Amino acid sequence: MMKREGSQSKVIRLTDKLAQRAVLNTEAEAGPRPNTRVIAITSGKGGVGKTNIVANLAFAMTQLNKKVLVFDGDLGLGNIDVLLGLTPKHNISHVAMGMMKMTDIVVSGPGNMMILPASSGIESLTHLSEAQRDRIYASLRQMLASVDIFLIDTGAGISSNVMNFTSSAQEIIVVVSPEPTSITDAYALMKVMRLHYSHRHFNLIVNFAKMAKEAYELYRQLKVVTDRFLDISLEYLGYVVADEEIPRGVKLQRVVSEVFPNSQASKCFATLAKKIVESPRSGPPAGRLIFFRENAGG
Ligand SMILES: Nc1ncnc2c1ncn2[C@@H]1O[C@H](COP(=O)(O)OP(=O)(O)O)[C@@H](O)[C@H]1O
Ligand SMILES: [Mg+2]
16 A cells, blocks of 8 residues: 555656656747847937837837737836836736736737736836746746747836846847937946946937938947947937827827828838848847846846
8 A cells, every 4th residue: 555655656746747847848948939039129318219119119010010029128107008008907026926927917009019018017026036037037938939029118227127128138229319418328328238238239229300311410429439439339220200290199098100100200110110120130149038137237
């Protein structure tokens, strides 16, 4: 009797182990597709249009038949769910606590883009245990297996939270507006990303531009300084015109590219999305996402 029970429990334990291994294997196999692009949109200064750019690029990319997942990593006001008129009930903290999977918290937005509501749960993410962090990684990696483009809307500035999100991306898009403070803050951001996170390649979008020439000139001036003082490459992606249709869309809680597709701004977003989708990825190949590190970068 004893012996039988013993071998039975052994079998159960073995089955358990095999099951665990199977789970681990699936999680290891599921990960970003080789072609999944992880792109962070960031800025030195707030209010330069990051969230609108993320929402509109995401929408424009869905129109190019891309499967797009947006991660709302911006703790500031004007979060992407509000911008899109969504009211998600759950956020990433529910995944961290093991109550839900990423697939349970994801919400669908315009053009069938997917949005991971995170911002309201992010504060707690800086105090995650190892197990919680692993849970988020595993769940996120599985999600990424089914998307073409993962866009991260980061907060502004050089706080460690923002930097963690930004540094976890392969490709970084820095948004600037023509204000001098926006430009100096963008420089400071790239300097910190280079020094503490070893990022060498950055892409630039100029928002609130009056015209194409002005935007390119701003890029050129910034590049003169980065070429001289930082060991980085800075690539020009393009610009978005200052367009009153954007705040009009915001008031309607709709993306301008969807409600006013013929506006100047929407044309800019379509051009940018096409350029990004068609360009080869500018960072290293998809690797481990290093989200939610504590004391990252030093
Ligand atoms: N190109 C633009 N033209 C006019 N208004 C804009 C433009 N881009 C953004 N805005 C407005 O600027 C404000 C800040 O934009 P937002 O995307 O929330 O910036 P951030 O996420 O960088 O803080 C919003 O009210 C938005 O409507
Ligand atoms: Mg924002």
